[in-house]
Amino acid sequence: MAEEQSVIATMKRGQAAGLLVLFLGPAIAVYTLFSIWPLIATIRLSSYASQQDGTLLFAGLSNFVTVLTDPGWRGPFLNALGNNVVFFLIHMAVQNPIGIALAALLSLPQPALRATYRTLIFLPTMLSVVIVGFAWNLILSPLWGVASGLLKAVGLGMLFHPWLGLESTALPTLALISVWQFVGITMMLIYAALLNIPEELVDAARVDGLSHFRIFLHVKLPLILPTIGLVSILTFVANFNAFDLIYSVKGALAGPNFATDILGTLFYRTFFGNQLQLGSPTMGATVATLMFLVILVGVMAYLFLIQRRMQRYSF
Amino acid sequence: MAEVSIRKAVKSYEAGVQAVKSIDLEIADREFVVLVVPSGCGKSTTLRMVAGLEDITGGEIWIGGDLVNDIPPRDRDIAMVFQNYALYPHMSVFDNMAFGLKLRRFPREEIRKRVDEAARILDITALLGRKPRALSGGQRQRVAMGRAIVRHPKVFLFDEPLSNLDAQLRVQMRTEIKKVHQSVRTTTVYVTHDQVEAMTLADRVVVMNQGRIEQVGPPQMLYHHPATRFVAGFIGSPAMNFLPCRLERMGACLGVRLSETVLLAVPASRTARYEPCLGRPMVLGLRPEHLTDPREPARPDAARLDVAVDVVEPMGMETLVHFVIGATPACARVDPATPAVPGGVLALHADMGQMHLIEDAAGSVV
Numbered sequence: 001m002a003e004e005q006s007v008i009a010t011m012k013r014g015q016a017a018g019l020l021v022l023f024l025g026p027a028i029a030v031y032t033l034f035s036i037w038p039l040i041a042t043i044r045l046s047s048y049a050s051q052q053d054g055t056l057l058f059a060g061l062s063n064f065v066t067v068l069t070d071p072g073w074r075g076p077f078l079n080a081l082g083n084n085v086v087f088f089l090i091h092m093a094v095q096n097p098i099g100i101a102l103a104a105l106l107s108l109p110q111p112a113l114r115a116t117y118r119t120l121i122f123l124p125t126m127l128s129v130v131i132v133g134f135a136w137n138l139i140l141s142p143l144w145g146v147a148s149g150l151l152k153a154v155g156l157g158m159l160f161h162p163w164l165g166l167e168s169t170a171l172p173t174l175a176l177i178s179v180w181q182f183v184g185i186t187m188m189l190i191y192a193a194l195l196n197i198p199e200e201l202v203d204a205a206r207v208d209g210l211s212h213f214r215i216f217l218h219v220k221l222p223l224i225l226p227t228i229g230l231v232s233i234l235t236f237v238a239n240f241n242a243f244d245l246i247y248s249v250k251g252a253l254a255g256p257n258f259a260t261d262i263l264g265t266l267f268y269r270t271f272f273g274n275q276l277q278l279g280s281p282t283m284g285a286t287v288a289t290l291m292f293l294v295i296l297v298g299v300m301a302y303l304f305l306i307q308r309r310m311q312r313y314s315f
Numbered sequence: 316m317a318e319v320s321i322r323k324a325v326k327s328y329e330a331g332v333q334a335v336k337s338i339d340l341e342i343a344d345r346e347f348v349v350l351v352v353p354s355g356c357g358k359s360t361t362l363r364m365v366a367g368l369e370d371i372t373g374g375e376i377w378i379g380g381d382l383v384n385d386i387p388p389r390d391r392d393i394a395m396v397f398q399n400y401a402l403y404p405h406m407s408v409f410d411n412m413a414f415g416l417k418l419r420r421f422p423r424e425e426i427r428k429r430v431d432e433a434a435r436i437l438d439i440t441a442l443l444g445r446k447p448r449a450l451s452g453g454q455r456q457r458v459a460m461g462r463a464i465v466r467h468p469k470v471f472l473f474d475e476p477l478s479n480l481d482a483q484l485r486v487q488m489r490t491e492i493k494k495v496h497q498s499v500r501t502t503t504v505y506v507t508h509d510q511v512e513a514m515t516l517a518d519r520v521v522v523m524n525q526g527r528i529e530q531v532g533p534p535q536m537l538y539h540h541p542a543t544r545f546v547a548g549f550i551g552s553p554a555m556n557f558l559p560c561r562l563e564r565m566g567a568c569l570g571v572r573l574s575e576t577v578l579l580a581v582p583a584s585r586t587a588r589y590e591p592c593l594g595r596p597m598v599l600g601l602r603p604e605h606l607t608d609p610r611e612p613a614r615p616d617a618a619r620l621d622v623a624v625d626v627v628e629p630m631g632m633e634t635l636v637h638f639v640i641g642a643t644p645a646c647a648r649v650d651p652a653t654p655a656v657p658g659g660v661l662a663l664h665a666d667m668g669q670m671h672l673i674e675d676a677a678g679s680v681v
Contacts, residue, residue, distance in 0.1 A: 090637065119535075200397045200401040200403070201403065203395070204402075204403075206388045207393065207395045208415040208418065208462075209389035209418045209419060210389065210418060214418070219403060222405040
C-alpha cells in the first residue's frame with residue numbers, strides 16, 4: 001500500500017491525472033452515455049410541452065402539476081401508484097419469506113437432491129417474462145387452463161375463479177406469478193450469505209443448546225440481515241420499474257378496468273399512446289420522472305434510515 | 316462433573332475412510348485429559364464425537380453414567396471451546412456468555428451472577444459490553460472459555476483453542492486454562508497437535524496416531540517410558556534420536572553397536588530385559604538431553620562417544636549440536652560453554668540409563 005502511494009506521489013501532476021482518466025474514464029463514459037445522459041434528457045423533456053405543430057415549448061413544472069392535479073391524470077396516476085405499492089408489498093410479504101425459508105432448508109446439513117432443488121427453483125428466473133406470462137395465462141385460463149381441472153381433481157373445484165379476470169384478484173395473481181418467477185434470486189442470494197456463516201458458529205450454537213430452527217432464528221438470521229436488506233431494495237427497484245409481466249399477460253391497458261395498471265404500464269400508454277390515446281413524449285417523460293423520484297426516495301430512505309444502522313459481520 | 320468413557324468408538328466416512336478406529340478411553344471425574352494428535356489425523360473427530368456434533372459409526376460414548384450415542388449435543392450437558400472461538404458476532408460479550416443460559420430459561424439474576432463470576436475468573440469484566448470484533452484474539456479466547464464456564468457443564472471440550480494465537484499469548488493462555496481448570500475442576504477433554512500444550516496441561520495425555528491410541532499416561536510417564544517409537548519421537552523437543560543398532564555381548568553385559576567403531580555399553584540392570592533382542596536389527600532411542608558433555612563426576616551409566624560436529628545451534632541456556640553417527644543424523648544438548656565448532660570433534664557422554672531400545676520393524680519399545 002505504502003509503495004503504491006509513493007509511486008503516485010513521485011508522478012508528475014499530469015501523469016497522475018492521465019492515470020485517473022485511463023482507469024476511470026471508460027466506466028464514466030459508458031455510465032454517462034447510457035445512464036446519466038438519458039436520465040437528464042428525460043427530466044429535461046418532462047419540463048416541456050408539445051404544441052399543435054409538434055414544436056416543444058418550455059413549461060416548467062406544469063406537466064407535473066397536470067399529472068398530480070388534473071382529474072383526467074390524477075386518478076390513473078394514483079391508481080397505478082397504489083397498485084404498484086400493493087405489487088411491492090405482496091413481493092415483500094411472499095417472496096422474501098419463501099426465499100429465506102428455501103435458502104434455510106438448502107443450507108441444512110443433509111438435504112438430499114440439494115442441487116436438483118436449487119436448479120428447479122431457480123429455473124423460472126431464467127425464462128423469458130413473455131413465456132412466463134403466456135404459460136400462466138394458459139394455466140389459469142377458465143376455458144382451457146389446467147388450474148380448474150387440477151382443483152376439481154382434488155375436490156376443490158369450487159375454489160377456482162378466473163383470477164386473472166377479476167378486478168379484485170388480478171393484481172395479487174400477477175404479483176404471485178412474479179414471485180414464482182423471481183423467488184430463485186432471493187433464495188440464491190440468501191443461500192450464498194448463509195454459506196458464508198462458519199460451520200463452527202453453528203456447532204457452537206448446537207452445543208449451546210439450539211435446535212436447527214432456533215439456530216436459524218437466533219444466529220443465522222441476524223447475520224444475514226444485510227443480505228435481506230439488499231434483496232428488499234432490489235425487489236423495490238425492480239417492482240417499481242416493472243412492466244413486462246403485466247404487458248405480456250394483460251396488455252397495455254392492464255385490465256380488467258386498470259386493476260393491474262402500474263407505473264410502468266401507465267408510462268407506456270402515456271409515452272407511446274394506446275388505441276385512442278395519443279402518445280405524448282413530454283407527459284411520458286413526466287411519468288417516468290415521477291417513477292424515478294418514487295424509487296429515489298425509497299432507496300434513499302433505505303440507505304439513510306436502515307443501511308446505516310445495519311452491521312456487516314466478517315468471520 | 317462427570318466421567319467420560321469412550322468404548323470401542325469408531326468413525327468411518329462413506330468413502331471407506333476410518334478416521335477413528337476403535338478407541339477405548341476412560342476419563343475420570345475432574346480429570347484433564349489431552350488428546351494429542353499430529354496434524355491431519357482426524358484431529359477433532361474424537362472430540363466432536365463426544366460433543367455429539369459427529370455421529371459415531373460404532374461403539375459407545377458415556378458421559379456421567381449415561382449412554383449418549385443418540386443424544387443431541389444440547390442434551391449432553393457439555394460445553395465446547397472452538398479453534399476459531401465461534402463467538403456470535405452480533406451479540407455482546409455478556410450475551411455471548413449468557414446465551415446458553417437464557418435458552419435454558421435460567422432466572423435473570425442467576426445468569427448475571429454466573430456471567431460475572433466467569434468474567435472475574437477470566438479477567439474480562441471490563442469487556443462485557445463489547446462486541447466480539449472489538450476484541451483481540453486472546454480476549455476472544457477468554458470469552459469463548461467464559462461461555463463454557465457459565466454453563467457449569469459436566470464436561471469441557473477444547474478443540475485446539477490456542478492454535479490461532481501468537482506464540483507468546485499461547486503460553487499465557489495455556490497457564491490461564493490450567494488455572495481455570497484448577498479452580499472449577501470440571502472434567503476436561505482437550506485436543507491439540509502441540510505436544511508442549513499436552514505435556515504442560517494434562518493430568519493424562521492420550522497420544523493418537525492414524526485414528527488409534529498409541530499410549531495413554533501422565534506426561535512424565537510418556538516422556539520417560541514411551542510405549543512406541545511414535546510416542547517416543549512425538550513427545551519431547553527436539554525429538555528423540557533414533558539410531559539403527561545391533562545388540563552385542565560385552566563380557567557379562569550387553570553393548571549397543573552403532574557403527575564399526577562405536578559400541579556403547581548397556582547398563583547391567585537391563586541385560587535380562589534386552590537379551591532376547593540379541594542379533595536382531597534394533598533402534599536405539601536416546602533424547603538429545605541425554606547426550607551431553609562429559610561431566611565430573613561421571614555418571615555410572617555414561618558411555619563416551621566422540622562425534623564430528625556438523626552444526627552448532629546456541630539457544631542461550633543450552634546449545635544444540637548436530638552430528639552424524641554411522642549414517643544417521645543426531646542431536647545433542649550440551650552446555651553453552653562447551654567448545655563445539657563445526658567440523659571439530661566433540662566428546663559426548665551418552666546417558667545409557669535413559670536409553671530406549673526399539674524393535675525396528677514393530678516400532679514397539681522393549
